[in-house]
Amino acid sequence: MPDEGLHLALTLFIIASCLREDERKAAIALIPFGLLCDLDSLFVHRATLHNIFVIFIPIIIMAIRREKSKYLTLAALLLASHIFMDAFYNGVFLFYPFSQESYNLKFWFGLKERGLSALFTWIVPGKVGEIVYVVKPCPSVPEIGIIGNGTELTILIFALLCFFFRFGRCRI
Numbered sequence: 001m002p003d004e005g006l007h008l009a010l011t012l013f014i015i016a017s018c019l020r021e022d023e024r025k026a027a028i029a030l031i032p033f034g035l036l037c038d039l040d041s042l043f044v045h046r047a048t049l050h051n052i053f054v055i056f057i058p059i060i061i062m063a064i065r066r067e068k069s070k071y072l073t074l075a076a077l078l079l080a081s082h083i084f085m086d087a088f089y090n091g092v093f094l095f096y097p098f099s100q101e102s103y104n105l106k107f108w109f110g111l112k113e114r115g116l117s118a119l120f121t122w123i124v125p126g127k128v129g130e131i132v133y134v135v136k137p138c139p140s141v142p143e144i145g146i147i148g149n150g151t152e153l154t155i156l157i158f159a160l161l162c163f164f165f166r167f168g169r170c171r172i
């Protein structure tokens, strides 16, 4: 999985780009939505909270309350960003509990001998591609990384600075 630091960085970038400076309280309250999917490490990792149905929970709450909410929309976006990012790192069980297959998205963009080319595909381990990290839903993972390397650390520092400069000057 991408390390938690990278999830946090993306969460901070999204919040800082979607909310106004005076919405500091909401900005801080929304941070957990970019990270809480990984709580399913306690249950069935990459499945219980890493499926597309989780994304609809804030949207269903909006439908029940019959009012649009920028914050619930942002919460759904943050959940989606976490799952989408994990889908590019060894796969997630996108349709759990209705399907036991993990989807591992692959994207490549660059130069080949014929010129610029892009490749997008998904692999369902056990069916199409080779066996990878996520094969079938399992109860837990042995470790959860916080920061994996210097690049992630740099991205996180920039995200924290971005968040601070956006919301840090206002009082709650």
Ligand SMILES: [Zn+2]
Pocket: 001, 037, 038, 050, 082, 086
């Ligand atoms: Zn995750």
